Amino acid sequence: MTVSQLRTIEGSEADTWPASTPLFLPRSAAYAVSAKGIDMTYHSGAGSYQVLRGVDLDIHPGDIQLLMGPSGSGKTTLLSILAGILTPTRGSVSLLGQDITQLSRDQLSKFRLNHIGFIFQGFNLFPALTAVENVEVALKIKGLPKSRRRDEALKLLAQVGLDEKAALLPHDLSGGQKQRVAIARALAGDPKLIMADEPTASLDSQNGYAVIELLRDLAKEGGRTVLIVTHDSRLMDVADRVAHLDDGVLRH
Numbered sequence: 001m002t003v004s005q006l007r008t009i010e011g012s013e014a015d016t017w018p019a020s021t022p023l024f025l026p027r028s029a030a031y032a033v034s035a036k037g038i039d040m041t042y043h044s045g046a047g048s049y050q051v052l053r054g055v056d057l058d059i060h061p062g063d064i065q066l067l068m069g070p071s072g073s074g075k076t077t078l079l080s081i082l083a084g085i086l087t088p089t090r091g092s093v094s095l096l097g098q099d100i101t102q103l104s105r106d107q108l109s110k111f112r113l114n115h116i117g118f119i120f121q122g123f124n125l126f127p128a129l130t131a132v133e134n135v136e137v138a139l140k141i142k143g144l145p146k147s148r149r150r151d152e153a154l155k156l157l158a159q160v161g162l163d164e165k166a167a168l169l170p171h172d173l174s175g176g177q178k179q180r181v182a183i184a185r186a187l188a189g190d191p192k193l194i195m196a197d198e199p200t201a202s203l204d205s206q207n208g209y210a211v212i213e214l215l216r217d218l219a220k221e222g223g224r225t226v227l228i229v230t231h232d233s234r235l236m237d238v239a240d241r242v243a244h245l246d247d248g249v250l251r252h
Helices: 003-007 075-082 105-115 131-142 146-159 175-186 205-222 233-238
Strands: 033-044 047-059 064-068 090-095 116-119 193-197 225-230 241-246 249-251
Touching: 033 075, 047 064, 047 075, 047 241, 064 075, 064 205, 064 233, 075 090, 075 193, 075 225, 105 116, 116 175, 131 146, 131 175, 146 175, 175 205, 193 205, 205 225, 205 233
Parallel strands: 047 249, 064 225, 064 241, 116 193, 193 225
Antiparallel strands: 033 047, 033 090, 241 249
């Protein structure tokens, strides 16, 4: 869920949960995420630059997968391709058994809405909204009726240990607490895929590790698959699998 998606919250109220029936229901698959032969080349007036080279990545359902590498290695580009935000120059991506490279932009948007939760480095909370209201925004986008949003948002905050902070604004929360609100928001609608871009980069060591442990526990309890892009090697011991991206080449 991008910030721009979060801001498109005005519109008719949905009467069902989720908002609409997906155009497709992902089928059972051996891998929750499967990327084959991913190349990504950017073109400009000065020439072209290949960011990703023949990337293959399979992630088992329920696994915590770390994607590591230095700045500029292509990690965020790969995450954006796996989430269907960017289209690769070559290759295919399947999520939950659905080949997303065959979907239209509108279908991709619906797929992300129904099946993927996003967590960002900078939290991306609305500063004028309380913790519970920030989660309610995501629930509205997901289609939950207004009469049920507050209770559901409070349940999600309770899952991340922040039910007592529900009425506080982001500036009254610590960095770790803000990221917990962001995790609660990502869990709205019970997505089976969670994608996180440098979720500990804005946190100190203690809070960063606590947030990742929380995310791991929530993933395992809910049978979710989590892909985390990071350069923080301290997170390796909470992951099921680790892959390293260097100069656009993925090494397992």
